[in-house]
Amino acid sequence: MKNMVWNEQESTSEKLTSRPVMATIILFVGLIVLLLTGALSISFGAADINLKTVWTGVFEFDPNLTSHQIIQELRMPRVIAAALVGAFLAVSGAIMQGMTRNPLASPSIMGVTAGSAFMIAIAFAFFPGTSYIGLMIWSFVGAGLGVGLVFTIGSFSKGGLTPVKLALAGVAVTALLQSVSTAIAIHFNVAQDITFWYAGGVAGTRWVMIQILIPVAIIGLILALLVAPSITVLSLGDDMAKGLGQRTAHVKIVGTIVVLLLTGAAVAVAGTIGFIGLVIPHITRFLVGVDYRWIIPCAAVLGALLLVLADLGARMINPPFETPVGAITAMIGVPFFLYLARREGKGF
Template identity: 40%
Template sequence: MRNNSLIFRSKTLPISFRLQKRVPIVLLILIIITLVTMIISTSVGEYPTPPLAVIQTVLGIDTGNPEYAFVIKTLRLPRTLTAGLVGMALATSGTIMQGITRNPLAAPGIIGINAGAALATVALIVLFPNLSAGTLPVAAFIGALTASVAIYLLAWDSGTHPIRLILIGVGISTITGAFTSLLVTFGNINSVNQALVWLAGSVYGRTWEQLTALLPWLIVFIPLALANAPQLNALALGDELAAGLGSRVEWQRSSLIFISAALSGAAVATAGTIGFVGLIAPHIARQLVGGNHQGLLLTSAILGAMIVVIADLLGRIVFAPVELPCGIVTALIGAPYFIYLLITTRKK
């Protein structure tokens, strides 16, 4: 079997492990598009700022207008950067989940990981409203990890099976969603309002504090995900073949679930439950660069950043001056796409 042309096709997720030569070009194009989108997003608002002023402010060049610096640095730039980082975390987490389950419909928001993070974060907001924003990612990570461990243990039967993981995950998502609703029902009205806005999924009002709380999680866990790309490629071949190639299947799957939980938990804690990014971005990336996770993870992360930034921009301008949370925008786009995937997967 030739390493440079290893092709595996399953009934649910056809994957080519040939590392496409166009990967660097695709990455470069996506990075440029994402940066342009972020500049436009930072310049648009009730007080418009020229895109050139955004670039000058970021580079530390005086624009001659101090109001531009305040609007860009204090109000918009942290929001835009947070949207990009949240998208990267969700997309990377979704790519990992689709790889270890070998299912194109798997995503943290669908199999219960995001729901666990949401429950922990809502509990912290409602029960301990005076805690700092820096504690939210830790709580969300604990919630996401707890949900992941519960899914893993309940799906265990002399090993784990991808389909069992997904079905158990849907059940865990339903249970944690019920407890989240219970907290919202009986909580203090002010805390409940904050939790409801957060549950809609939004980067509105995000500051440098939230950005700096999120950034370390991405610095640690996205490189870990990239380092585990060969293990993801092996798991995507199937458990028996992966074990035959020398992979410690259960150890690798559990460690990858841990990484996925950390990324999705940090994203949920920062911006709420923004759905479908972890579902859509890996699919688009797979069409662009193939199934080799060494290129797929990076491409998916950049696409995730682009999707959330665009969703936040659309939410601000479509019904201006009323703002739609970006979680609603991604749901409006992602739900039909999810139905489309269900139909196409059934046909295959």
């Protein structure tokens, strides 16, 4: 009996391998690169600003200088929003993949972002003049709606909720909600407002939005870090997690709340930016192992870096016009999704 218990613990410890040294390097180097990329993003635009001016505009602000006003009022909020939204989506995707043991899970594929955008369309059509906080609340509700529809549709399939079936249900729900949102936008003449949410981007972000995002970041990311050890065990399977004494239902409830909170806030500010929550968790697990105590913070840093780079690229592809950030992330994410779907579909 002792040998059986020992073998089970040894097997579990092998599955929970992590690379703390690599994770520490990623966090340290990633934050430095993120700061440098943010400074470069602030300097680039219709009015090019050198990095020295960026430094003085951030730390020695002079309201009489136009360049400093551009930095403080337009570009700094944009970069901060890109970093926060990227971190939110990456952490949400990591939690979803860990809880469901589904490598295809992410906010954009599982209908979460489409649900948020759908409820924002409802708010624009029936409750014009809704505040940013109001839009965020609508977005939270829509995120829950999207998840509920995906799991409800997926549960009717024969053979259970396989990763591919959940992904197919997510694609179907996303298409449905986007179609209904478009119909609402056309009928109620709010298409111009809705277009931004589906293109995705952080252009036009203001400090008032950042003030809303920061409390969400503090609450959501702290909860994610607190639940990370439990998600590590849960990622091994419900049976093993229960055998180790974990209350799986409680973990899933907290994890779902974190996903809805972070994704809802991200969509309310930046629209439907896809695939960050799919790609970044896989890259992070490959680099640091399967311990979510390291995956969550590293995914946040890498997700923030990816979206800041994508936003910078969106301005560099066809200046002075901007390419939708959602198109940039889709170019990266779609091939990755097809690869994962093909690999998972072999057992479908």
